[in-house]
Amino acid sequence: MTWRDPLVALLVGFAVAAALTPLVGRLARAVGAVDRPRGRGVAAGGTPLLGGLAIAAGVAIGMLVALPDASRISEAQIDNLHALLLGGLVITVVGALDDRFDLHPLAKLAGQVLAAAIPVSQGVEVGNITLPFLGALDFHGFGAPLTVLGFVAVMNVVNLSDGIDGLAAGVCAIAALALGFVAWDLASGQHASILAGAVCGAAVGFLVHNFNPASIFMGDTGAMLLGYLLAGVAVEGSVKTNAVLALVVPMMVLAVPFLDTTFVVLKRLKAGQPIYTADQNHFHHRLTRIGFSQRRVVLYLYAWAGSLAMVAVALKYVPYNDDRDHYDPLWTSVVGVVVLAVLAFSAYLVVLLEIVKLRRLDARRLRRASPGLSDREIDEDVRRALETGEIDAITDDHPTVGR
Incomplete structure (x- = not known):
């Protein structure tokens, strides 16, 4: 496997997402999936949603083009990537339904858990981590549920931070690029760098149409998908290693949306409001x-x-x-x-x-x-x-x- 494989995934993901986003915008208008003013965003409403469909297509096609030529990737690693893509398909469908019909929060949460459970059941799981000064911490039988919880947390963090033109797409592209560089330097995680490249490219391709003034929004379709994929890249590309920095790296890369979400959730809890209620904080x-x-x-x-x-x-x-x-x-x-x-x-x-x-x-x-x-x-x-x-x-x- 060479550096060209993640680069090919990035370029193909960019081209596909950039080309398909306008078509997805037309589809969103045709099916009535348009933005309505909410407490979380700053847009006036009327902009088509479902932009995440173009991101999903960019990631999938980027992976399909780059993976067959990649060498030195084990069959188990390829199976993990396939499981991640399958779970990505599930969360894309859940997000699209939510963008069109406004699913109940519990129904959306169930969809997130289902999507996360697919790769975790195939081995995309964190069994232990190495903490500074404390050494290795083994999760024993709790690795799988904790990994699912991590996937769901990142999905919701990205989703909650998606409230202004271009923010989620740009921050996720930066995060994917950084995680891809880290994964590339780890022999056990190089396969994740291909997925990171595809995610980065697709996010930037969508950003061509989503930067202010945005002509389309990614909606929950894209926000939850990007969060899910970043969690997958983090697990496969760094967190599963025994390095001390395994957990520190993704926490730093995703620090901005995590800090934002933590601040907002604490304020909602202090005010006695449900944490899923949209606000302007x-x-x-x-x-x-x-x-x-x-x-x-x-x-x-x-x-x-x-x-x-x-x-x-x-x-x-x-x-x-x-x-x-x-x-x-x-x-x-x-x-x-x-x-x-x-x-x-x-x-x-x-x-x-x-x-x-x-x-x-x-x-x-x-x-x-x-x-x-x-x-x-x-x-x-x-x-x-x-x-x-x-x-x-x-x-x-x-x-x-x-x-």
Whole structure:
């Protein structure tokens, strides 16, 4: 197997998804699968859904083209990939039905569990992990149910984060690319790099039509499929190994949607709301409310996801230590600088964009309404907004801010 196999899967996946997406949009309109305004998104409604069908086709055809020429892939690994594709077909059907008929959350959850159970039953399973400083942790008989739970979690994380043009497709493409690089460096996971290439290519091909202003949405069809496939790549490409970084890498690569979902779910639990209820508290909602355009919000979140993915790849490829845990001073310093830079950028997004700019813009709005307000009163208003998540659209009178 050579690097050309994942590249072929990527290019074919891109071409197929880019070509089929407009046709899928017409199909969605014909069957009535169009977006309606919901609490989770920022779109006005009326845009066709089912874009995930084009992504599914891109991944499937990319795999069909690349796999026959791939050498040094065992029969068991090919069977695992086939099981992943079969489960992908199931979740695609579930997502398409949900996009058209709005399935009950429990019915959708049942479909997710069924899709995840297919590859897990064929051996796509995590039986143990290696934790830093703690060593190996064996799951014994709980490996299969925990792996199914992991698949379902990633599906829902991606689905919940899909609320603005191009966000889910771009972040998932970045994640697939990073996971593909990591998988390629592992002899036991190189077959997963082909799937990662197909996922990355199909996501970018769909993004051609989904970047703001989007002409089509992936819907639950695409969001759940991408989450499912990324989970499959992570399990086959890194998590099943005995390396210490096996679990760290996918967690870093998917950190942005995981942090976003965790933040939103905690706020819903605090408010006593069902966790599946849509709201306006995702990162992209909050950044949009403080004045950024949709494109700028998405590009910032791409940069955040990309920087975290870069750290994950660097931890795998940079020779900062050997197998005996001896650390090279130079390369360890390089990794440290990269990690610090990414932490600084993360702090910039979370603190400066979310709080500092909010205070500046809120002060302008409040002082226009009440010129005598003190700095303390303005700080109190910002504190209340951040705690409750009820941030007003404070740039209505300043449409050029953040554009």
